[in-house]
Each structure stands twice: as C-alpha cells, then as structure tokens.
Amino acid sequence: MLKILVFLIGMNADRITEKLNILADAAKYDVSCASSGSKRKNENKGLGNASNGICHTYTEDGRCVSLLKILLTNHCIFDCAYCVSRKSNDIKRAAFTVQEVVDLTINFYRRNYIEGLFLSSGIFYNADYTMERLVRIAKKLRTEHKFNGYIHLKSIPGASDELMREAGLYADRLSVNLEMPTEEGLKLLAPDKNRQDMIQPMNFLKKEIIQRTEEKALFKKAPQFAPAGQSTQVIIGATPENDQQILYTANHFYKNFNLKRVYYSGYVPVLSDSRLPALNTSVPMVRENRLYQADWLMRFYGFHVSEIVDQHNPHLDLDIDPKLGWALRNLQAFPIDINKADLQLILRVPGIGVQSAQKIVSARMFGKLNWEQLKKIGIAVNRAKYFITCNSNSFERRDLTGTAIKQYILSQSQSKYIKAATTQLNLF
Amino acid sequence: MTTLIYDGTFEGLLTAVFEIYERKLSYVKIRKGEWLSTALFEDVLQIYTDSNRAARVLKGLQQKLSNEGMKRLYIAHLADMDDEDSMLVGYIRYVFDSPHNVEEDYGNKYVLRLSEMVRMVRREKHRMEAFIRFQELADTTFYSAIEPDFNVLPLLSRHFKDRYTDQKWIIYDLKRNYGLYYDLHDVQCIALDFSTSSPSNVISAFSENEGLYQRLWQNYFKSVNIPARKNTKLHMRHIPKRYWRHLTEKF
Numbered sequence A: 001m002l003k004i005l006v007f008l009i010g011m012n013a014d015r016i017t018e019k020l021n022i023l024a025d026a027a028k029y030d031v032s033c034a035s036s037g038s039k040r041k042n043e044n045k046g047l048g049n050a051s052n053g054i055c056h057t058y059t060e061d062g063r064c065v066s067l068l069k070i071l072l073t074n075h076c077i078f079d080c081a082y083c084v085s086r087k088s089n090d091i092k093r094a095a096f097t098v099q100e101v102v103d104l105t106i107n108f109y110r111r112n113y114i115e116g117l118f119l120s121s122g123i124f125y126n127a128d129y130t131m132e133r134l135v136r137i138a139k140k141l142r143t144e145h146k147f148n149g150y151i152h153l154k155s156i157p158g159a160s161d162e163l164m165r166e167a168g169l170y171a172d173r174l175s176v177n178l179e180m181p182t183e184e185g186l187k188l189l190a191p192d193k194n195r196q197d198m199i200q201p202m203n204f205l206k207k208e209i210i211q212r213t214e215e216k217a218l219f220k221k222a223p224q225f226a227p228a229g230q231s232t233q234v235i236i237g238a239t240p241e242n243d244q245q246i247l248y249t250a251n252h253f254y255k256n257f258n259l260k261r262v263y264y265s266g267y268v269p270v271l272s273d274s275r276l277p278a279l280n281t282s283v284p285m286v287r288e289n290r291l292y293q294a295d296w297l298m299r300f301y302g303f304h305v306s307e308i309v310d311q312h313n314p315h316l317d318l319d320i321d322p323k324l325g326w327a328l329r330n331l332q333a334f335p336i337d338i339n340k341a342d343l344q345l346i347l348r349v350p351g352i353g354v355q356s357a358q359k360i361v362s363a364r365m366f367g368k369l370n371w372e373q374l375k376k377i378g379i380a381v382n383r384a385k386y387f388i389t390c391n392s393n394s395f396e397r398r399d400l401t402g403t404a405i406k407q408y409i410l411s412q413s414q415s416k417y418i419k420a421a422t423t424q425l426n427l428f
Numbered sequence B: 001m002t003t004l005i006y007d008g009t010f011e012g013l014l015t016a017v018f019e020i021y022e023r024k025l026s027y028v029k030i031r032k033g034e035w036l037s038t039a040l041f042e043d044v045l046q047i048y049t050d051s052n053r054a055a056r057v058l059k060g061l062q063q064k065l066s067n068e069g070m071k072r073l074y075i076a077h078l079a080d081m082d083d084e085d086s087m088l089v090g091y092i093r094y095v096f097d098s099p100h101n102v103e104e105d106y107g108n109k110y111v112l113r114l115s116e117m118v119r120m121v122r123r124e125k126h127r128m129e130a131f132i133r134f135q136e137l138a139d140t141t142f143y144s145a146i147e148p149d150f151n152v153l154p155l156l157s158r159h160f161k162d163r164y165t166d167q168k169w170i171i172y173d174l175k176r177n178y179g180l181y182y183d184l185h186d187v188q189c190i191a192l193d194f195s196t197s198s199p200s201n202v203i204s205a206f207s208e209n210e211g212l213y214q215r216l217w218q219n220y221f222k223s224v225n226i227p228a229r230k231n232t233k234l235h236m237r238h239i240p241k242r243y244w245r246h247l248t249e250k251f
C-alpha cells in the first residue's frame, strides 16, 4: 500500500515537472517580466505584497526573473507564424489545472523565488473560454489564499468586456500583445488575429482604469482595478518595419492608451517559414537594446519621438546610443555650461544619466564643479566632455565635427560599447 | 596623527567625535577594537563610550542634517565596512565645520564617499531581498542562510515582516552569527549554536514537499533560458558568484 502511494506521488511529481518544463519553455519568449507599478499591500495578514519589483534571479542570458511566467496551456487553435505554440507546429502539448497553477505560485512565493505570477495561454476552444480560466486562477489566489503578490494576466484577444472587467479586479497588470508593430505585419504572420481584437480590450481597459481610479479617489473602499496598469509587447525583426514605424507606434500607444510599458522583443528564430527570417538569423539584440534606450529617452528624458527618429534617420544607429545620436545631429545646442544649464538640458548630454544629472544640480549649489568632481559624481566624462563646459582653465577643443566626435568616442570605448550594446535596460 | 580606538558602536563613534573637538585634535585615524600594546609607540587614544557625550553630538548633528541625512549616516556606520570609520568621522566633522547643511555637497570627498557607501549597502540590501531563498522545515518554519558583505540584516526585517506575515521564518547571517526570527507576531534576534552540529544538521528536517519545490524551481530556471541569447558576462554581473552558494537554482 505504502509503495503504491510513494509511486503515485512520484508520478505526480514527474508529471508536474514535465508540465512546468513545457509551459515555462513556451512562455519564455514573452520578454516582459516587470513586477513593478503596483502598491498592493499585505493588509489582510495574508501572503505577500506587490510593491517592490524585485528581480529574484537572472537567466543565463542576463534577463530578470521576477515572476513565475507560464502558459496555462500551449494547445492553441491559432496558427501564428512566429509562435512555437502554433497549431501546425508538431510539439508536445500540456495543460495545467487551475489548482496546479495556484499551488506552484504559492509555494514559489513562500520560498522567495518570485514576486508573483505572469500567466498567459494558448487559445483553446475560444477566447472567452480561455480567459475565464485565467481569471479563475487569479480569483482563487486572491480570495481563497489571501495572496497579495503580483499577478499579471495576459488577456486573450477578443475576450469579452465582462471577463476583462473581472480580470482587472484580481490582476495587478493586464496586457494585450500587439505582436507586430503594424497591422500589415500582423496580417502577414498571424492571419487568424486581427488588430481590432487587440485594440478593443486595450481601449476598454484604458477607460475602466481611468474610471476606477476616479472612484478610488472618492471612495477609499472602492476595489483596486489593475493598479499596475496595462502594457503590450511587439516583436522586432520578424517583419520589415523600420525603427521609425516601431517607435511611432509605441508613442501612439503611450499617448492614447495610457500604457505603462511597451516591450520590444527581438525575434528568436525558432520556426522555419517562408514568411519569416531564416533559422540561422541571429537575434537582433543590439537593435532591441537601442529601441529600449529610445523608449527611455521618450519616457524619462523629455525627448519627443520625432527627435529620435525621422524620415532621414528611420533607423537607430546601432553603433551608438540614440542620445549620442541626437546630440551629434544637434551640435549647435552644445556645449552647455554644467554649472548653469537647466536640469532638462543636462539630461540631454550623452554620458549623463538621470541620477548624475540630479546630483550635479544639487552639488553645484555649493560651488562650481570641475572635471574631477564630475567624474566622481559618476558621469562618463569621455563622452560628455565634447558637449559640456565646467569649471576648468585647461584648453579644450571645440571645433570637432560630429563624425570626428563619434570616431573618438567609438575608438576610446570600443569594448565597452560592445558590452553596453547587449545590456538590456542598462543605460547611458 | 592620533589613532582613536572605539568599541564599534554608533554611540562610540559619536563619543569619539566629542573627544576630537574637546581635545582640539586635527589629524586623526579611528578604528574599532581593543587597545593593543603593539601600538605602544603610536599616539593612541582609547575612547570610552559615553551616552551623554554621544547624545550631545547626536543633537548637534540633527540640527545640521535632515532626517534622511541622519539615516544615511547611521546606515553607513551600521554596515560595518572595513576601514571606513575615518571617512565617517571626516564626514561628521565636515558637517559640523560648515555653516549650513552640506549633505548634498557631492563635490566634497566625504559627502561623496558617504553616498557611495550608502549606495553599496542599499544595493546589498536589495540583493538580499532578491536572493534570499527559504527552505521549509518540518515544523513549517521557513529557513534561510545568508553571508552578505555588509551587515544588512537589520535593514531586512521590515521587508520580510511585511511580506511573509502568515509563515514563520528565520534569516540567518552565517558570517556574523546572528539571525532574525519571525514567530507570526514579532521579529526577534537569535543566535543559533552551530558549534555542536553543522548548519546542515540543524536544518536537516525539511518538510515533505521541500525537495519537490526546489527541483521544480531549478527546472523552471533552466526552462526560461534562451540559449540563442546567451550572455554569461551579464549574468555574472547580476548575480556575482559569491551569492551562488545559497541560491536554490544554483545548487
């Protein structure tokens, strides 16, 4: 009797391990893993909170692991060309039960492995049927287990408003992936999907989030609704869009849908298909990194998208970061005096990040800053020096052309640049 | 040059500052520990911690620094970094000798160094919040061992208390040989006696499912890797090797 029991537990462990392998593997191409932006507290003496955005570990490719990111199932009725789970792909399929996802989440969370759950799914049966399962898991975690950790649900395109509303009551963040930067790209690679099925729930969420936030301001007891907002992801390099198209799309969604984040996912060639880049194409990691840098310039550095890319420069320069690119195209704006210029201007200097810029503005109240002090504050002097003046008497060349500056900077920091290029989100 | 020797406490440090001003010392070094006879030929001054004197210095500091500034000074000292006490004394003297609040005067070497120290400590605190891995013991307590570079345990208490209210847990600093224990109500300091049994014996009684979840996590860690994007350098920068010993996914 005991032997049989042990055998059953053993089998169960193997089965759950296999499911986890399949369904984590299938989910990993969704790059977003952020767990920030929510302020869910642990007020019910329950388990966890969602206010920190911690990366608990890093994959061997250097990406942050913050959430248990899995698919509920990789069965799918659609046939998107870029996706490993597509219907026509001959792979092993698996599906978790609701309880299995709940147990994994709780037990990983208690051991401090994760900040919470990022759940998405292939579409089985139809959109609502799938979405209903996802919502049920979130509901169970919140109500039966008093779980206050982070929950990100990926909405199934075409799910009903009713389910989206319920999802928002339990999830911290909801996302609808645009998948391709343009409608044409989507038509080409995901013929079963249509852009309207994505935009409609995004619109619904945007309105609902605004309305609920107003309610919450009036009535403290009003329930939270997707407190970490909504995000989306676009795949880069599977279709021929240029960076200008991609960044304008991102800008459009930031402005009109109040998105918290747009994620850019360099296409990883996993399938052979005449519509897709060949299998031996390398992942466009440098380009992906440049797009994130450009995205940061728009969100934190006060740049307008048209300053970063335009008709004459539809692609971001892969050799240099987009801020340096902008500065070289706008040499007439420099040099600026670090001891006088506005914070907004200092933020635009290559080699100076947000923190250093703020430190400069604080420190210069105590006396004019020189090169040595600027270096100590943490700015990259070898890049910034072409664009600023400070408290110094030594002779500095000011007659260099943009091309010359670029050459100097590249030759001085070649190795660093190559490193920086593969460092996602580690900027300037 | 006078070498001050103090007991390592924050109060001791403040008492030392008091002595410096009272005796009008200008060039000083300060270090923790006992007065040793080998230092016989140096100009050495043993500081005896005096809470009245410390309180007077503290009050003076509070008039010159913001609350945040006080906190940063305290954290930098608590961190227990090697050979940084002289910097801290230099910082305190600079604060007293300046007519106004200088805590953001990053052009000054002491102010800048303090901000670096605080940044290092906070980074380690965040790393611990991320890298602590609990193992469930048979009595349902969740146990974790750490060996941080700096003394960050006191800074971790709140985070873990807020997060894990409904489970008992222990976080133990093996390097400094003390830990925090949360018993579902409060957090207390504890010291475990590893002298008679090795740490691995003390924690041998894992819960029934502990092994399963560790394996699942290790599997998960492998599954999410994308070999086509491999970047070992970046990986190592995010998780320096010295932390691996206590990371379940690196067992």
Ligand code: SF4
Residues within 6 Å of the ligand: A076, A077, A078, A079, A080, A083, A084, A085, A086, A087, A121, A122, A123, A190
């Ligand atoms: S609907 Fe989603 S899971 Fe299904 S094939 Fe398309 S991208 Fe893959």
